Amino acid sequence: MAALLSSATAQPLVKYVVTGDAIPDSLTGSPGDAARGRAIVTNRQKGLCLLCHTGPFAEERFQGDLAPSLAGAGSRWTEGQLRLRIVDSRRVTPSTIMPSYYRIDGLTRVGAAWRDRPVLSAAEIEDVVAFLKTLRE
Amino acid sequence: MIRLVLPAALLATGFALAADIPANERRSGFDFMSSSTQQMQRDDTLNPAMLWVAEGEAQWSEAPAAAAKSCASCHGDAVGSMRGVAARYPAFDERRQKPVDLQQRINLCRETHQQQPALAAESRPLLGLAAYIGLQSRGLPVSPPQDARLQPARSRGAALFNTAMGQLNFSCAQCHNDNWGHRLAGSPIPQAHPTGYPIYRLEWQGMGSLQRRLRNCMTGVRAEPLPYGADELVELELYLNSRAAGMTVETPAVRP
Numbered sequence: 577m578a579a580l581l582s583s584a585t586a587q588p589l590v591k592y593v594v595t596g597d598a599i600p601d602s603l604t605g606s607p608g609d610a611a612r613g614r615a616i617v618t619n620r621q622k623g624l625c626l627l628c629h630t631g632p633f634a635e636e637r638f639q640g641d642l643a644p645s646l647a648g649a650g651s652r653w654t655e656g657q658l659r660l661r662i663v664d665s666r667r668v669t670p671s672t673i674m675p676s677y678y679r680i681d682g683l684t685r686v687g688a689a690w691r692d693r694p695v696l697s698a699a700e701i702e703d704v705v706a707f708l709k710t711l712r713e
Numbered sequence: 714m715i716r717l718v719l720p721a722a723l724l725a726t727g728f729a730l731a732a733d734i735p736a737n738e739r740r741s742g743f744d745f746m747s748s749s750t751q752q753m754q755r756d757d758t759l760n761p762a763m764l765w766v767a768e769g770e771a772q773w774s775e776a777p778a779a780a781a782k783s784c785a786s787c788h789g790d791a792v793g794s795m796r797g798v799a800a801r802y803p804a805f806d807e808r809r810q811k812p813v814d815l816q817q818r819i820n821l822c823r824e825t826h827q828q829q830p831a832l833a834a835e836s837r838p839l840l841g842l843a844a845y846i847g848l849q850s851r852g853l854p855v856s857p858p859q860d861a862r863l864q865p866a867r868s869r870g871a872a873l874f875n876t877a878m879g880q881l882n883f884s885c886a887q888c889h890n891d892n893w894g895h896r897l898a899g900s901p902i903p904q905a906h907p908t909g910y911p912i913y914r915l916e917w918q919g920m921g922s923l924q925r926r927l928r929n930c931m932t933g934v935r936a937e938p939l940p941y942g943a944d945e946l947v948e949l950e951l952y953l954n955s956r957a958a959g960m961t962v963e964t965p966a967v968r969p
Contacts, residue, residue, distance in 0.1 A: 620898065624881075627898045638899030642892055673892065675881045683882055685936045690880040 589678060590698045597668055598656030603678070603698035613707025616700055617646070623696070623704065628674070632711065642673065650711040658708050662701050677701060733890040734904055739960060742903035742968055745894070750915070754967040762844055762913035762965030765837070765920045769845025772838060781827045784842075795849040797856070800962050803951045805862045812866050814947050816843050816922060834941035840911050840920045847911065847964030855908060855962060857955045866944075870952030873945060879936030885949075888930075900969070906957040907950065909966020916969065923950055 631646035889905035
């Protein structure tokens with residue numbers, strides 16, 4: 577299954593191709609930076625990941641328990657599978673509560689400050705994917 | 714999606730039990746708090762909301778202007794006349810031909826019977842009066858009116874509760890029906906029963922209304938919060954009250 581996704585709204589998203597349950601290719605055409613990715617994942621205003629997930633972040637208090645631990649995510653999933661799970665998790669599991677981080681269509685009542693932009697940019701998603709790949713155990 | 718609208722029969726009884734959280738599993742936000750915060754709510758000498766209550770009590774019998782009547786001059790002693798009132802709001806207002814919540818009711822009295830301008834949303838005097846009137850229902854069951862005219866608005870509230878919104882695209886139900894008891898970062902997610910409003914919230918370091926709480930949750934999912942007084946907020950309040958029917962009023966509650 578391959579699908580193209582594009583958007584007609586103000587800030588067009590980068591087009592990407594979904595193959596199976598993965599987006600094999602980098603959204604930016606180049607690999608992300610794992611250190612920047614870690615900073616995004618642990619930032620509660622940016623990545624928001626620890627609102628729901630726990631993970632190997634000893635210094636972070638108040639991790640959520642709504643979702644599986646991120647520990648070992650990099651050995652459970654390929655890079656392309658991780659990318660789709662961040663970009664549009666609802667495409668993998670329609671009922672999931674995990675937000676779609678790279679999607680601007682089909683939303684209701686989005687706050688003015690957030691309108692027409694995805695939660696993370698294409699480059700930030702690549703950073704997060706690069707970081708998750710380092711979580712081997 | 715069965716939970717989009719509550720069965721009409723349940724709504725009509727006025728004892729509408731939560732369609733999704735079984736009645737015997739319903740729990741107040743109080744139950745999710747630390748014991749020290751619970752203690753603060755239990756003990757009126759520790760509960761900061763009692764300051765607002767005291768101010769509200771004073772306003773009750775004060776004339777707001779030289780020629781104007783006080784609340785007490787129409788309603789007498791609130792301890793008797795206001796007993797059970799907060800437990801049944803929002804209620805249908807004849808003049809406006811729509812549901813109004815308790816704070817809107819207070820402002821309607823100000824405008825029509827006291828010829829005074831409405832008190833601003835979240836202002837100290839409005840929260841004080843609401844807390845003082847609310848206290849007169851403490852310990853009573855939440856009792857939504859059996860009024861068929863409320864039903865369309867209540868169903869709209871139920872639909873909104875189940876509508877995903879904001880950049881993060883969550884519905885109220887996804888957190889409060891499906892994930893209550895889990896932790897969102899450090900905070901346990903309660904079931905969203907409006908049993909204690911207005912509340913003293915430690916995070917706010919002050920008092921706030923149910924509408925303030927609902928707007929906070931909307932901002933949390935990066936949705937555009939509905940403006941204070943919006944019909945949709947009253948509709949949500951109406952739905953939440955029917956969902957909490959029979960639970961005990963705690964006003965004025967403390968929340969983290």
